[in-house]
Amino acid sequence: MPLSRIILIIVVLNTLVVLACSTVFFIQLNGLKNTANQAPVTAPVEPQGVSSFYPMEKLILNLPDAARERYFVIDLALQVDDGTAHSELKNIEPLIRSMVIASLSALGFTELRGLSIAQVQARLDLALSAEFTGKGLKKPFTSVLVSKLIVQ
Structure with missing residues (x-):
């Protein structure tokens, strides 16, 4: 296998890994934004001795x-x-x-x-x-x- 073909395969694999990591990052970031907009599921606290x-x-x-x-x-x-x-x-x-x-x-x-x-x-x-x-x-x-x- 010629050296240019090996370098091309490494560049393509590296690009695919970067795209996959970027996609996972943006999916998780959007998931955090959606959970931040939801109201917490805790019971309201009544103030005591106001x-x-x-x-x-x-x-x-x-x-x-x-x-x-x-x-x-x-x-x-x-x-x-x-x-x-x-x-x-x-x-x-x-x-x-x-x-x-x-x-x-x-x-x-x-x-x-x-x-x-x-x-x-x-x-x-x-x-x-x-x-x-x-x-x-x-x-x-x-x-x-x-x-x-x-x-x-």
Whole structure:
């Protein structure tokens, strides 16, 4: 067999192998696209313990300091269960604002500035729980979250 004929057979076989591999690749690629368009066959997951948040914006405290007046601005969010109506919280928001201001105004500037956000949240949650219990009211939220804190 002449050398040119052997080279021709190798080139033809190589071309057939490349075409076969390309065909298999494109068939698998189209199969993946079709399965990606199908919806998954899993049961819908029902969220458990869904909470919502009631925002309370801009509580401003004026804290006296030896050198000058200091300001403490805090935005809160009350975490509430889904069953609690936002209208109920809107009605008692002035009471909650007053409780927060009274609780934080009792601290000095350096003491308040030294608290971490987690400590401020825990302190407010404890103070509000005690105030609501003292007034014989049910606390309409589960926790207090600090969403913004500015100290000047």
